[in-house]
Amino acid sequence: MTADDVAVDQRVSPLELWRAEFKALPAGVRLRELAFLTQLSLRLVPESPAVAAVSEALGVALPLEPCSSAVAGEVTVLWLGPDEWLVMTPTGDGETERNLRAAVQGHGAVIDVSGQRTTVSVSGPRARDLLAHGCSIDLHPRVNHAGSCVQTHLAKAGVAIWTRDDSGTDFWVVVRTSFADYLARWLVDACVPHRQDPQWQ
Amino acid sequence: MQLIPCPWCGPREEVEFHYGGQAHVAYPAAPADLSDREWAEYVFFRDNPKGLFAERWVHSTGCRRWFNAIRDTGTHDFRAVYRPNEPKPVIS
Numbered sequence: 001m002t003a004d005d006v007a008v009d010q011r012v013s014p015l016e017l018w019r020a021e022f023k024a025l026p027a028g029v030r031l032r033e034l035a036f037l038t039q040l041s042l043r044l045v046p047e048s049p050a051v052a053a054v055s056e057a058l059g060v061a062l063p064l065e066p067c068s069s070a071v072a073g074e075v076t077v078l079w080l081g082p083d084e085w086l087v088m089t090p091t092g093d094g095e096t097e098r099n100l101r102a103a104v105q106g107h108g109a110v111i112d113v114s115g116q117r118t119t120v121s122v123s124g125p126r127a128r129d130l131l132a133h134g135c136s137i138d139l140h141p142r143v144n145h146a147g148s149c150v151q152t153h154l155a156k157a158g159v160a161i162w163t164r165d166d167s168g169t170d171f172w173v174v175v176r177t178s179f180a181d182y183l184a185r186w187l188v189d190a191c192v193p194h195r196q197d198p199q200w201q
Numbered sequence: 202m203q204l205i206p207c208p209w210c211g212p213r214e215e216v217e218f219h220y221g222g223q224a225h226v227a228y229p230a231a232p233a234d235l236s237d238r239e240w241a242e243y244v245f246f247r248d249n250p251k252g253l254f255a256e257r258w259v260h261s262t263g264c265r266r267w268f269n270a271i272r273d274t275g276t277h278d279f280r281a282v283y284r285p286n287e288p289k290p291v292i293s
């Protein structure tokens with residue numbers, strides 16, 4: 001075992017202590033922390049000559065539409081602003097960062113921000129109802145489709161909500177590490193009134 | 202709650218935004234030549250109309266971008282929003 005392995009093994013994710021609480025929720029919702037995803041902040045103006053090379057490095061066209069996203073295999077690109085994206089890739093991936101750095105060629109910036117946020121997968125038939133307890137964005141599939149990525153408040157915490165299907169049952173909530181414990185506490189608490197609710201079982 | 206239309210993200214609740222004061226206040230072309238009085242006017246003095254007012258807003262919780270808005274200070278009605286590189290719209 002190398003020093004790096006030890007360092008990785010001893011990491012404690014922001015929501016490590018919530019694992020048991022998440023498992024005890026009604027079956028209608030499933031909460032799971034996707035810990036330690038590699039996250040890169042990509043800054044680039046959309047008119048930049050590097051956009052083509054960046055899209056090639058990502059394996060998918062950079063999403064320019066507000067509140068959208070793009071996926072290429074295990075690489076997820078979330079639109080955070082007109083010149084800002086969050087690139088999420090599997091734990092320990094260093095290749096995407098190297099490729100993006102080479103593609104950006106000084107026209108923008110690629111920064112590893114993996115420690116800044118953690119990711120909570122909120123899924124299940126009642127996932128949308130749970131988020132609706134604390135979010136003013138309409139996540140109904142009628143208006144909110146797979147691939148949308150909105151930054152907003154969830155129970156007053158700033159989050160990005162990435163919609164992963166067209167039936168309102170699969171979301172990723174990306175939240176700052178310092179707010180993660182609060183948000184987990186709120187999510188678990190929001191399920192309490194539904195513990196006996198037959199529609200949530 | 203009042204909705205404010207972000208030029209990028211669309212209508213969002215007002216708590217996602219912060220106010221940035223009067224828009225189109227140009228930085229002095231020759232700051233070194235300004236008198237104390239002119240500096241004070243540049244730094245502190247702003248219009249305070251009742252009615253249409255061009256203002257700066259930032260979508261703090263969303264895309265975190267600054268934009269301009271024309272708001273009726275009497276009714277809080279947002280009559281127009283526009284990106285920083287877009288000209289101020291003419292509203293009668």
Ligand SMILES: [Zn+2]
Nearest residue numbers: 207210260264
């Ligand atoms: Zn916005």
